[in-house]
Amino acid sequence: MSAAPGLLRGRSPGLTLARRSLALILLCLLLLPFADLRIITVDPWGELWRMALGFAWPDFMALESPLRAIVLTVSVALWGTFIGAILGFPLALLFHHSRLVRGFCAFVRAIHELFWALLFLQVFGLSAVTALAALAIPYAGIFAKVYAEILELTPRAPNDALPSGVDRLSRFLYAELPLVWERLASYTRYRFECAMRASVLLGFVGLPTLGFYLESAFREGRFGEAGALLWIFYALVATLQWWGHRRLLLPLLVGALFFLGPWPDVDGELLWRFVSHDLWPAPLLEGNLPGLGAWLAGLPDLLPAIGNTLLLALMGTVGSLLLALLLWPLASRHFGRPWLGFGGRMLLVVVRSTPELMLAFIFLLMLGPSMLPAWLALALHNGALIAFLVARHADGLTLGMPNLPASGRYAYELLPRLYPNLLALICYRAEVIMRETALLGMLGVATLGFYIDSSFQYLMFDQAFFLLLVTAALNIAIDAISRRFRPREVPLDDPCSR
């Protein structure tokens, strides 16, 4: 009789995944001492208490014309998604045929909506064009990729059954598009939810959506008002399935047109100057190579910023993984009483509907500007999102031995079946976390985003653009790494994974 294998020894796929995850967690723990995790404010709990009070007793009366902000938020999200889909669809058809298209899409989606907004702000000002372009451009890249993946999975049988000599367009319209229509529509609907969050966030750069009023209310300590705005946003998201019904889509789109605005006077000459001149380092345009070296030397010290960005992304990913492991039973029917499950689901929905920048902002007010609030926000938002998806997956499973104690159900029945999917979701999310990491710089955390934001503020567009390119390159690299790391052969049937 052979001896039992040692700790984590063996070649089963489960053990391989466990070893990989533990290695990731260990790496994070080793690097943790390098992160700035100080609590800077004097009275974090008092601050949290006041915010909680504001959330529990929202002051709806204090709001000035919230309707305008709500309508603008929805209109921007609607048209941003719509234009993104219109641009993304033809790109999706070319996606698997052209390396150029794939590269272009990877680039536009590697830059966060808010950074696009900062860029367009310089040319189009605080206008609807800025808001729409900030959503539509990265979404076009995302739609192109996801639509292409969905189209690739079109069942082939109906196409093979067609008589020969049918033209390409008819083939597509009859035997391909209808087969994947539902999946395309459901992904588009999910993206619209993301667009709602992003549209709120646009308030942080000054566009008058809900986020604009939220930010000022929080910043000035009017927590009752902030609570009211948050409640309005949750109500909007929770009732989406009714007001965002597909029958209402056309009237909504047409109606939204009347509320979008203001429309800017675009000065063509200025626009051209910005694109051809302002965005590029002066020595490069003059062909002065030694000057370019001096220009590079004049950049802020990038290595710590890149290091912080990567570290925060790693911490955010590992934090999401741990939180998702802890939280998913809350929303699953296999654990606890029904009312508890309902409460857990509500909690997860609320946390995942809150834009991560919003969460970070709240923690920042509580804890002061270190990496701690950013970490908490990233881990909470993404952890809750993944926990929710995993719980839904778990609810679809039937247990072989339902009478096991809870720990046994968790460790033997459910987790082994759910974990590959959970890890795959985390790996997809890693790219998103990376993008958000850079973004949190706008709140003063010393990541790349901090320098991008300040470069824009000092009107150093060449520097800002260069840093944006660095961020995009980092994102694309992280995406490639996480793709290698993620478990293969996992059917990711949920479109919300990206």
Next chain:
Amino acid sequence: MPLLELDRVDLGHGTQVVLPGLSLTFEAGERVALLGQSGAGKSTLLAEIRRRLDSEAAWCPQGHGLVPLLSVYHNVYMGRLERHGALANLINLLKPRHEAWQEIGLLVRELGLEGLLRRPVEQLSGGQRQRVAIARALYQQRSIFLGDEPLASVDPHQALRLLARIQARHTSSIIALHQHRLALDHFDRVIGLRDGQVVLDAPARELTLASLDALYPDAGPSNHEAGVAAST
């Protein structure tokens, strides 16, 4: 006059040969039943026949090849998709063509699907879908009918009626099926495949149900006796 001649050809998918060195001749006006276990090579043979006859033959594939989201009308219309331009087909998706609607309406009624013209195929039962697939093949209006198990999911009584309609509208037919009684009573010739070989090719009237057992390894007479011996 031969409809189609296969002379020592290797048939398969890609590099994998399923039917090596196959020689068969099909005559015009013949009604041929293809029998054999699943995996014996019936679909491979039919795919080759379809490729060679191209637009002369109407085709009814295994598993129907229907589009669930589209209506019965549109699924049947797809049988003649190549005879209209892309624009006409696009408009037909939004507003059905008048004459096509009339014609398909009659066809569908003949197959017992009246009143279902607007119904998405995803809401139909298995037997109804089967009939939509047959309607699509009939709508192609060819002289030859090729079918890969087109009667698999309908009851025996209905299978008989559908087969009669198919044969009335086509001068030749080559159909894979697994109802032996039907093959013997309603076809001129039976071809039996087993493990990539033609093991049976004879006029239907010369065959009996027992002679078809040779096509199935676990139902052959020798196996049968061995099974009886083992159980006693």
